[in-house]
Amino acid sequence: xxxxxxxxxxxxxxxxxxxxxxxxxxxxxxxxxxxxxxxxxxxxxxxxxxxxxxxxxxxxxxxxxxxxxxxxxxxxxxxxxxxxxxxxxxxxxxxxxxxxxxxxxxxxxxxxxxxxxxxxxxxxxxx
Numbered sequence: 417x418x419x420x421x422x423x424x425x426x427x428x429x430x431x432x433x434x435x436x437x438x439x440x441x442x443x444x445x446x447x448x449x450x451x452x453x454x455x456x457x458x459x460x461x462x463x464x465x466x467x468x469x470x471x472x473x474x475x476x477x478x479x480x481x482x483x484x485x486x487x488x489x490x491x492x493x494x495x496x497x498x499x500x501x502x503x504x505x506x507x508x509x510x511x512x513x514x515x516x517x518x519x520x521x522x523x524x525x526x527x528x529x530x531x532x533x534x535x536x537x538x539x540x541x542x543x
Contacts, residue, residue, distance in 0.1 A: 422446045423506035427499045438463045443499040444477075447506065454504040458488070 423446060430441040444457045459477025463470050478488075494500050507515075 422449055425507050425511075429498050436465045438465065445499065445504045454501060456499070456501055456504070458493075458498075 425445050427443045427445070428440055429443055432439050439460060439462045441460045442458070444459070446455050446457070447453070448455055457477055459475065461476075462472075462474040464472035
């Protein structure tokens, strides 16, 4: 099942660069393939750059069963202007077509699972 099947979209909420490091904070909106429920995951990636290329990535995200929206407890996401569940809408057909053209028919969750990455699908299976 590819990202397109769950209407997955990413929104960059913040980005910071300093010297040979950069960080992004993101929100991913998606639809649970079993229930159809609109969902959010939130996360961050830290990058270390060497010789003009990404040499290291540290990724952190949250969206598990105990905190379905992935919010940092006590943090006012809405008040700070972050993407919220009420803003969730599936990507347009045009956006899906552009993604398919750019990526081909990639089964991203399977690829990430093979690489040991966590996805909504592998997270569900892990319980």
